[in-house]
Amino acid sequence: xxxxxxxxxxxxxxxxxxxxxxxxxxxxxxxxxxxxxxxxxxxxxxxxxxxxxxxxxxxxxxxxxxxxxxxxxxxxxxxxxxxxxxxxxxxxxxxxxxxxxxxxxxxxxxxxxxxxxxxxxxxxxxxxxxxxxxxxxxxxxxxxxxxxxxxxxxxxxxxxxxxxxxxxxxxxxxxxxxxxxxxxxxxxxxxxxxxxxxxxxxxxxxxxxxxxxxxxxxxxxxxxxxxxxxxxxxxxxxxxxxxxxxxxxxxxxxxxxxxxxxxxxxxxxxxxxxxxxxxxxxxxxxxxxxxxxxxxxxxxxxxxxxxxxxxxxxxx
Numbered sequence: 001x002x003x004x005x006x007x008x009x010x011x012x013x014x015x016x017x018x019x020x021x022x023x024x025x026x027x028x029x030x031x032x033x034x035x036x037x038x039x040x041x042x043x044x045x046x047x048x049x050x051x052x053x054x055x056x057x058x059x060x061x062x063x064x065x066x067x068x069x070x071x072x073x074x075x076x077x078x079x080x081x082x083x084x085x086x087x088x089x090x091x092x093x094x095x096x097x098x099x100x101x102x103x104x105x106x107x108x109x110x111x112x113x114x115x116x117x118x119x120x121x122x123x124x125x126x127x128x129x130x131x132x133x134x135x136x137x138x139x140x141x142x143x144x145x146x147x148x149x150x151x152x153x154x155x156x157x158x159x160x161x162x163x164x165x166x167x168x169x170x171x172x173x174x175x176x177x178x179x180x181x182x183x184x185x186x187x188x189x190x191x192x193x194x195x196x197x198x199x200x201x202x203x204x205x206x207x208x209x210x211x212x213x214x215x216x217x218x219x220x221x222x223x224x225x226x227x228x229x230x231x232x233x234x235x236x237x238x239x240x241x242x243x244x245x246x247x248x249x250x251x252x253x254x255x256x257x258x259x260x261x262x263x264x265x266x267x268x269x270x271x272x273x274x275x276x277x278x279x280x281x282x283x284x285x286x287x288x289x290x291x292x293x294x295x296x297x298x299x300x301x302x303x304x305x306x307x308x309x310x311x312x313x314x315x316x
Contacts (some may be wrong), residue, residue, distance in 0.1 A: 006302045008048050009079070010033075011059040011071035016093065018058040020291035025299050030055075032078075034071055042067070044074045046082055052065040054302050055084040056127070058294075061095030061114075062276035065215050067159055069095065069114065073121040080122030088119055088301060089124040091273035092290060093251045096221075097132035099141075115139040119151075127297055129275060129290065130222050130250035133174075143305050147297060149273050152184060152288050157218075157248075158269060164243055167191045167215045173232040179220050182248075191217070193233040201257060203225045213241030219267075223251040227258035234266040244268045252278050252285070259283070 008016035009030040023030045031047035057079065061070040064076050072089060099110035108116065111132075118126070119142055126140055129147040137144040166188040168262050170179035172195050183190040191210025217237050224230055224247075234245040245267055252264075253271040269284045278287050293310060300307050 005052065005054050005085070006056070006082075006298070007048075007053040008056070008298070009046065009075060011068060011075055013060045013062055013071070014058070014067040014092065014274070014277055016277065017060075017148065017291060017294075018288075020274075020289060021058065021295045021298065024292045025294035032075070034075065040254065042074050044068050044071070044078045046075075046078050047076075050079055051083040052085045054086050054088075056081045056090050056187060056298050056302075057123075058090040058092070058306075060091060060093040060094055060276050063210065064082040065095045069117075073117055076118065076121040076123050086124050086296075087122055088127055089128055090294065090298070091126065091128045091222075092273075092294065094128045094136070094199045095128070095130055097136055099135050100136055111136050113138045125301065127294070127301065129294070132222055135149050145297060147267075147290075147293060147307070148294075148311060149261045149275070149288075149290060150185075151183065152273060152290055152293060153182075153271060156241045156286070156288055162216070163214045166190065166218060167210060167212050167242075168218050168220060169193060169210070169233065169237065171195060171219055171221055172230045175221055178222070182218070183218050184239065186218075188218070189215070193219075193236060195229060195232065201228060207234060208240050215242060217242045217245045219245065219247040221247065221249045224249045225252070225258060226271075227254065227261040230270075231261045231264060231266050238266065246271065248272075251275050254278070254281075272283075 007030050008022055009032045031043040032066055035043050057075050059071050061273045096110040099172050126144045130149050137146055168179050168183040169191040170176045170189045171193050171259050177241045193208055195208045231248050237245050246269040247267055253276055271286045273288050273290045297307050
């Protein structure tokens with residue numbers, strides 16, 4: 001399959017990222033009309049020939065989540081009915097991923113439902129980044145290429161001068177594996193903030209595992225919306241003698257509550273990616289681009305090459 005048959009399309013969730021991906025690999029962004037009818041229904045028309053092409057549809061399921069998810073499904077269906085040879089759904093951020101198991105009676109497993117919808121619409125491959133839990137890859141009965149933002153974070157962090165011992169902390173038990181990988185790569189100590197969640201928007205931090213006094217702390221997490229977990233963890237880390245607290249978060253979907261919490265100054269810096277559009281609001285938020293990473297993955301999938309080498313980390 002030659003690169004001439006590559007066609008990249010995007011919905012309205014993160015057009016800037018799609019344009020940046022296209023610039024990074026020297027491909028034009030495909031022409032498509034993605035709008036809404038007056039009643040809110042999504043309308044899609046692909047304005048160029050995709051018959052026999054290798055189509056990549058870039059769409060994050062960031063707010064308004066359901067609207068962007070429907071755009072993605074309708075675009076996949078449009079490409080399938082236009083006889084595209086292969087359709088890869090590129091989801092830099094895969095929404096509904098936190099509902100990945102039945103942890104209460106009578107709740108859905110929405111991560112699996114969304115996977116079923118994407119496959120039913122006609123996607124033949126998935127390219128995504130930093131899923132909330134690894135097992136979601138198994139929810140798809142089609143190939144999934146799962147990238148990590150960590151090489152992008154490491155590249156940035158390797159350029160920072162380190163004056164004090166560094167401790168990599170997970171703000172909860174579920175993120176320990178990711179934190180351990182960061183600590184191992186960066187030659188840092190490992191810690192954890194054991195937390196208790198009161199509701200979807202508030203977290204009661206409990207206690208700290210590991211020694212942080214006189215150290216710089218890097219909190220690592222995959223997603224933040226209200227920044228409750230991060231600020232509660234940062235407050236407790238500072239109380240235990242941490243000199244500085246920074247956070248590396250793959251997906252930032254910040255709401256007003258999060259902005260207010262970040263204004264407290266408990267976090268010296270939040271490092272994130274442009275997997276979803278991020279407004280910094282004058283806060284110490286550093287947005288790193290994942291466009292080159294996704295661009296390389298798209299080129300390799302298009303030419304049937306391995307994407308494994310994209311996990312290699314330079315600078316450490």
